[in-house]
Amino acid sequence: MDQSSPAPQSDALTLYTRRFPSRLLLGTSRYPSPDVLEAAVRRAQPAMLTASLRRQTGGAAGRDGDNAFWALLRRLDVPVLPNTAGCHSVQEAVATAQMARELFETPWIKLELIGDDYTLQPDTLNLVDAAARLIRDGFHVLPYCTEDLVLCQRLVDVGCQAVMPWAAPIGTGRGPANPHALRTLRERLDVPLLVDAGLGLPSHACQVLEWGYDGVLLNTAVALAQDPVAMAGAFADAVRAGRAAYRAGAMLPQDSAQPSTPVLGTPFWHHASAP
Amino acid sequence: MNVLINGQAQSLPGAATLADALAALKPTPPFAVAVNREFVPRSGYGERRLQPDDQIEVIRPVTGG
Secondary structure, eight states: OOTTSOOGGGGOEEETTEEESOSEEEOOSSOSOHHHHHHHHHHHOOSEEEEEEEEOOOSHHHHHHHHHHHHHHHHHTOOEEEBOTTOOSHHHHHHHHHHHHHHHTOSEEEEOOEEETTTTEEOHHHHHHHHHHHHHTTOEEEEEEOSOHHHHHHHHHTTOSOBEEOSSSTTOOOOOSOHHHHHHHHHHOOSOBEEESOOOSHHHHHHHHHTTOOEEEESHHHHTSSSHHHHHHHHHHHHHHHHHHHHHOOOOOOSSOOOSSOOTTOTTOOOOOOO | OEEEETTEEEEOOTTOBHHHHHHHHOOOSSOEEEETTEEEOGGGTTTOBOOTTOEEEEEEEEEOO
């Protein structure tokens, strides 16, 4: 190990002044079972776990299930990032965030404001208003948004200390659909940027970390893998590798071949003849 | 009067508060509540008087992405 390498804790992800030991945020939905979810979380050691709110329904079975998830969150002791998934208006998102704050006892909120049910594309025209209201109300807002530069800048202008552009629509696993825009965003904004949604492979996560993104939030890519626990570990490794590569500084691509083995002293030396 | 609790019609006495509605529903903790798309903090259940056709949402924690 190079003694000059900075200690890992000096490179912690920092969001709203809080430091996190991991750059991977993990969703809790769509796993084959609660046991698999728990094992995946223990393998990934994520910075935060997302959770949501739904209507409380009667019936003993439903209530047992509810308590089981709550008990699991308490047992895992990972910071919870509630979301406002499914909200279609500023008022719904604000009320949902306030309910989440009371229930989960946290100021953190992943702000989702859906503008289109088919693509789950964020409502970019109302997202800034919702974020501004929540920031004024004391929330630590992590807005799920598109990769539009001006939208992200406006979110920062109203007080978001981090922004979470999508890579591709939620649950598609397609990886970054618009690499140019994501890289431009990284170059133009100084706040922490997390890619949220649309990642399918560890290489996608590694890629955006190599570009300088500060972290990723994903769910389906782990939950729907054939072995979610192994995939959780693969994503954790990919995020670490991508971050390390970003900090190491990549070489610039070259147009022509450059021998990596020294040429001087090559036996049986010959030049290719000119065509 | 009739109100909607999680989309279901519920009959309550005329001067009911949100606390009365929750006492009838007996939700499992932890939960949180909104009335007509506005959050009502736990400390406000007893003071919040309900009106006919109020829409009450009682939510619980679930998995999410």
